[in-house]
Amino acid sequence: MTFDTRSSSLPRNATLYRVDSAHFFDGDGDGRGDLAGVLLQLDYFTRLGVDGLVLTRHDRRGLAEGYWQAIADRLQQAGLSLWLEEYRHYRSWPQGQILPLCTLVDHGPVGLTHWLEKRAQGGAAIWATGGQDLARVVSRCGGGDLKVALPYLALLACLPGPVSLWQGEELGLPHAAELGDTRGNRSPLPWVEYPEQPSHPMQRRVAAEHRAMAISRQEQEPDSPLNQCRRLLQWRRRQPLVANGRIDVTGLHDGLLWVRLVGEQPSLTVVLNLLPYRQHHHLPPQTRGWQAELTLGQAEMSDDHTLNLGGFAAAIVRPKEQE
Incomplete structure (x- = not known):
């Protein structure tokens, strides 16, 4: 079975990062994540190796549409494009290009068969393994074994066609609640290993399951999911078969x-x-x-x-x- 994607203005080897600003980083010190926090951490995205950010529907509540141009300008300076999440698709800003979102929703290897059959239908699309309404892939497909993050990250990295990481997938985070409870993938991103530090009030709400997987620790471990993900995305960018095969x-x-x-x-x-x-x-x-x-x-x-x-x-x- 062979398949390909049709032409798209988004490079076929592009990687987008779907960020939930309310649980990403606190930029104004009020103990809640916000868009200011996303903009303060642009270096994190560039070091990770992604090409654009996807902001969820929640990020857009109460904000004038003209505000997005200012955000797009900031992202462009960092080499990132801006995408807005719609219902089951992403829309680029400001061009308005629309790409459907196709996500693995079943369990384990059986689910991959279904996913690859959908992939064989062709057409431009964004391919992902997680999202804000799904249990995290580590728990959904690996029974909570943290090592399962690696093959699913590798699968995304090798696909010819744009792909999307859900916030925290690069860290191999497990679901922090019962699988049917979507709050389990909306715990604040674990930036520091010791969240009780008073200088990080938002970090005190990090799920207990995630504290030992903090970015500050994974940065220091060569074989951590974060550093393995960086290796994969660097490989993806320079591999011609991902872009043209x-x-x-x-x-x-x-x-x-x-x-x-x-x-x-x-x-x-x-x-x-x-x-x-x-x-x-x-x-x-x-x-x-x-x-x-x-x-x-x-x-x-x-x-x-x-x-x-x-x-x-x-x-x-x-x-x-x-x-």
């Missing part, structure tokens, strides 16, 4: 998903282990063999070109080129 879904079996990117450049194969135990994937024979381009989690390739993937690990490999 197409995807051939070659298999989904027992929680092991492999996806092949093809185009004018040599092909890439992305293999994701969506289950918590070790699995093996045998790569097809190649004249010169295979080489690993990027691995996440416990992933290694044996001499016979078998990928050994630990629980929730991922690997991006390519055929070896002529030396």
Whole structure:
């Protein structure tokens, strides 16, 4: 099965970040998140490697539409575009380009089959794994195992076509409530590891499940979800097959998903282990063999070109080129 997206003014390798300003960062010191806080943290988005911000419907309440031009100007200075969330689609500001939002809503590997079938229908769209009305993907698809963030981030990173991260997905945050309670993904973003500090009143409301996953801690850990996400988005930006290629879904079996990117450049194969135990994937024979381009989690390739993937690990490999 092969598929592609139609032409769009948004680059096909673009990554958008869907921000909920009320729970992102407090910019005026009143203990609540706000748009001022979003603008104070523009460096966070550029370091993450995203290309634009999507503001939710809640962000627009009580604000004159002319205000958005001032925000767009600030974002443009940081190299970011502005998008506004509508009902099941995003609208760019100020051009008004509209792209539908397609989100994984089912559970685990079975849900991916449904998602990729929708992807095969083509057309310009934004692809995502989470949103403000859904339980977080770590809890929805991994039973709360925090390692499940890596293969889903890798899947987003390899898709040719614009994708969207929901606030906190880059940190691998679990859902902070029962799965049916959407408040579980609206806990304030954990900026500091010790939220009891009086200088951060908003941080005192951070969910207990998220405090050990604070940005201040993840910044210092090379293999944290945040730094792994940065690696993936940097790879996504420079990978020609993401910008110009197409995807051939070659298999989904027992929680092991492999996806092949093809185009004018040599092909890439992305293999994701969506289950918590070790699995093996045998790569097809190649004249010169295979080489690993990027691995996440416990992933290694044996001499016979078998990928050994630990629980929730991922690997991006390519055929070896002529030396």
